[in-house]
Structures are given as C-alpha cells and as structure tokens.
Amino acid sequence: DADVTQTPRNRITKTGKRIMLECSQTKGHDRMYWYRQDPGLGLQLIYYSFDVKDINKGEISDGYSVSRQAQAKFSLSLESAIPNQTALYFCATSEGMEGLTSGELFFGEGSRLTVL
Amino acid sequence: GENVEQHPSTLSVQEGDSAVIKCTYSDSASNYFPWYKQELGKGPQLIIDIRSNVGEKKDQRIAVTLNKTAKHFSLHITETQPEDSAVYFCAVGGTSYGKLTFGQGTILTVHP
Numbered sequence: 410d411a412d413v414t415q416t417p418r419n420r421i422t423k424t425g426k427r428i429m430l431e432c433s434q435t436k437g438h439d440r441m442y443w444y445r446q447d448p449g450l451g452l453q454l455i456y457y458s459f460d461v462k463d464i465n466k467g468e469i470s471d472g473y474s475v476s477r478q479a480q481a482k483f484s485l486s487l488e489s490a491i492p493n494q495t496a497l498y499f500c501a502t503s504e505g506m507e508g509l510t511s512g513e514l515f516f517g518e519g520s521r522l523t524v525l
Numbered sequence: 526g527e528n529v530e531q532h533p534s535t536l537s538v539q540e541g542d543s544a545v546i547k548c549t550y551s552d553s554a555s556n557y558f559p560w561y562k563q564e565l566g567k568g569p570q571l572i573i574d575i576r577s578n579v580g581e582k583k584d585q586r587i588a589v590t591l592n593k594t595a596k597h598f599s600l601h602i603t604e605t606q607p608e609d610s611a612v613y614f615c616a617v618g619g620t621s622y623g624k625l626t627f628g629q630g631t632i633l634t635v636h637p
Binding site: 453 | 526529531534557559561566567568569570571574614618619624625626627628629630
C-alpha cells in the first residue's frame with residue numbers, strides 16, 4: 410500500500426460544485442502539504458500544515474480551503490469549483506527537521522480534477 | 526518570495542548521452558536544493574539533493590552541482606537510459622520553514 414494515499418484519483422465536476430480531495434498518510438509525518446500542478450508551471454503550494462492545529466496559506470490559496478482532521482489526514486476543498494481549477498493536485502508529507510529548514514517531500518500519486 | 530527558473534523545458538537525448546538541466550533562484554538565503562523525478566501517472570520522487578555547505582554531490586549516474594555565488598544549480602545525468610525519461614523538477618528551500626519552491630519542470634526523453 411502507498412504511504413501517501415489520495416482519493417479520488419480522478420474527478421470530473423461542474424462549475425459551482427463543492428469538491429473535496431482527501432489525503433491520508435502512514436509515514437507518521439507531522440507536516441502535510443497540498444500542491445497544484447499545471448503544465449509549464451511546475452508545482453505550486455496551496456496550503457500546508459505542520460501539525461494538527463497548524464494551517465498556513467501557500468502561494469495560491471484563493472478559492473481553496475483545507476482541514477487537518479488528524480496527524481494522518483489532510484483534506485483540500487474547493488467550495489465552488491471553477492474551470493481554471495482544472496489541474497493535477499498532489500498531497501505530500503515531510504518530517505519535521507530540527508535545525509534544518511527543509512527536507513524530503515513524499516508525494517501521493519495525484520488527484521486529477523476537471524471542472525467543466 | 527523565491528523565484529525559481531528551470532531550463533530547458535524539454536530535452537531530447539540519445540541513449541548513452543549526458544543530460545544537463547539548470548535552475549536559477551533569486552533568494553541568496555536559500556540553502557536546500559533538491560531534484561525530483563516524476564514518472565507518468567506518479568507523484569514526484571526525490572532523486573538527489575544538496576545543501577548550501579556542499580558544492581557537488583554524486584549518486585551513481587546522477588550529480589548535482591551548486592554555485593551559490595551565481596545562484597544556480599544543475600542536475601547532471603550521465604550514460605542516460607530510456608528509463609530516465611520523465612519530468613524533472615528542481616526545487617529550492619530554506620527561507621520559509623519546511624517549504625519548497627519548484628521550478629517549471631523539464632521533460633526529458635531518452636531515445637533508444
């Protein structure tokens with residue numbers, strides 16, 4: 410089984426619908442992230458959480474919200490989906506690193522969202 | 526915030542040739558420089574990383590070099606194989622605790 414699991418893997422929805430993408434991890438990491446991938450733009454950070462009570466906006470948080478239900482679960486919501494939110498979404502985790510600012514990210518396999 | 530530029534966007538080589546991908550960054554305080562490989566239908570996976578106290582790091586056929594003065598770092602793949610075909614992303618970290626800024630990605634194709 411994958412260490413970082415995303416559901417659903419594919420979703421087609423209509424403009425204005427509410428969508429939730431879920432992420433669960435078995436790595437025991439405190440830090441979790443949601444990234445969006447668009448062709449030619451790389452990976453852009455939407456939200457990140459360093460523990461259950463910590464939620465932070467990333468570069469492109471407008472139109473998105475998140476919930477950290479437990480150490481292992483981090484969900485991304487689109488309250489009212491629009492076509493330009495069509496993208497590939499990745500959840501990732503990392504260890505907390507004392508004295509170092511960044512470490513390896515472990516990614517899920519992605520959730521492809523199409524908004525018509 | 527940090528700005529990361531990655532070039533080229535596509536790279537096509539023959540099997541056995543070398544491939545080089547370069548990234549530049551803007552924040553001189555950045556101190557962590559990983560490279561990720563993304564195969565079709567998969568999430569990105571770390572292949573090598575370097576921290577700012579080191580100028581070069583090698584792992585078998587891949588290497589990363591860092592020039593902090595010029596604020597650029599490069600991925601070098603030698604003796605390329607068809608299974609090296611993938612999308613490669615550079616990233617930069619260190620100025621915001623735990624966060625990475627990614628480059629735009631390079632599609633590498635290795636022809637048999």
